[in-house]
Amino acid sequence: MSMTEMRPPITPGEPAPDFTLPAVDRNETVSLADYRGRTPVFLALLVGLWCPFCRRAIAQMGGTEGKLKALGVETLGVVATPPENARLYFKFRPTRMRLAADPQLSTHRAYGVPRPTVTPELMQAIETTRINPYGELPEPLPIMEVAMAMTKQDGYVENDTDKGDLERQWPQLKGQFLIDRDGIVRWANIEAAEGLSGLGKFPSDEVILGAARALPR
Numbered sequence: 001m002s003m004t005e006m007r008p009p010i011t012p013g014e015p016a017p018d019f020t021l022p023a024v025d026r027n028e029t030v031s032l033a034d035y036r037g038r039t040p041v042f043l044a045l046l047v048g049l050w051c052p053f054c055r056r057a058i059a060q061m062g063g064t065e066g067k068l069k070a071l072g073v074e075t076l077g078v079v080a081t082p083p084e085n086a087r088l089y090f091k092f093r094p095t096r097m098r099l100a101a102d103p104q105l106s107t108h109r110a111y112g113v114p115r116p117t118v119t120p121e122l123m124q125a126i127e128t129t130r131i132n133p134y135g136e137l138p139e140p141l142p143i144m145e146v147a148m149a150m151t152k153q154d155g156y157v158e159n160d161t162d163k164g165d166l167e168r169q170w171p172q173l174k175g176q177f178l179i180d181r182d183g184i185v186r187w188a189n190i191e192a193a194e195g196l197s198g199l200g201k202f203p204s205d206e207v208i209l210g211a212a213r214a215l216p217r
Contacts, residue, residue, distance in 0.1 A: 009112040009175065009190050016043070016179040017110040022083040024090060024099035030076065036183045040073045040215050042208065043177045045108050048081045048165030049089050050158055052150035053200035054174065056134055058095060064205050065097040071212045073178070078102050080169055085161040103165065105172060113175040113190060122171070125196050133200030143199055176203060178211050187211035 010016065020031040035041045044061060046054040058077060065075040075097045079086050083101040090099070102108075108115075116122055130140035137149060158166070178187035189207075192198040 006109055006114070007112040009114065009188065010177065010185050011188055012185050014185050016177060016183050016185050017107075018183075019102075019107050019110060021078065021100035021102050021107070024079070024083055024086040024101055030098065030100040032179070032183070035074060035076075035179070035181070037181060040178065040180045040186075040212070042068055042073055042075045042212065043179060044075075044077045045111060045113055045175045045177075046077060046079050047105075047169045047172050047174060048103075048162060049079065049085065050162040050166040052147050052154060052156070053133060053202070054079070055154060055156065056150070056200075057174070057202040058097075060202055060205075061097055062095040064208060065095075067205065067209055068212055071209065073212045073215070074098070076100065078107050080105050080108070080172070081165050082161060085159070085165075105169060108172060108175070111175060111177065113173055115172045118171065126171075129196040129199070131197060131199055133198075133202070143196065146200065176208075178208075178215065180215055186215055 016032060018032045020029050023030045032041070044057065046057060049055065058079075061075060061077055068075050077097055077099045078101075079099060080102055082103050086099065086101050126143050129143055131143055131146055132140040133146070137146065141149065173191040175191065176189045177185050180186050189203050191201065
């Protein structure tokens with residue numbers, strides 16, 4: 001996949017870029033600096049709520065959040081939609097983890113999370129690559145069919161904000177970073193680093209918790 005021009009993805013050993021974003025759960029801001037010197041943080045950069053893979057990842061992180069907290073690690077998800085749209089969604093699908101809103105994908109750019117260039121070759125690959133990222137389908141299907149099947153399973157109906165987010169964001173990839181209390185990235189995962197066959201996959205609890213246990217104390 002060719003990528004739009006941006007900095008390379010942040011890798012372990014690099015300082016984590018700071019950010020300040022609107023919080024989803026309350027009328028205030030969330031900053032990475034809130035955690036520095038206090039606690040490590042598992043940071044997940046997602047796209048808009050139109051993305052069924054992101055909705056699955058949020059649900060998974062809701063279950064992982066307590067396990068990370070038991071290891072002294074906080075969890076922060078960044079969703080790429082206006083805070084008002086996120087608040088509406090989470091009013092009906094509450095989660096315990098902290099969330100921030102970044103509709104302009106500024107945090108993705110700061111962390112170098114890639115956005116593939118839309119080319120005929122990419123579109124051909126999207127049409128022919130088969131995935132089953134959460135193992136919930138009877139068999140792997142083409143990427144767009146998987147997205148539609150998951151959305152149907154969710155009973156999710158896009159609103160106008162979601163449609164605008166989709167038009168502006170697609171095909172932005174997602175990333176996860178484990179940042180120590182000094183603000184240094186100690187573990188990183190970029191979606192589809194191995195190719196489109198990895199699209200939609202989110203690290204398992206085993207992988208995330210293993211990385212958390214390996215943090216310097």
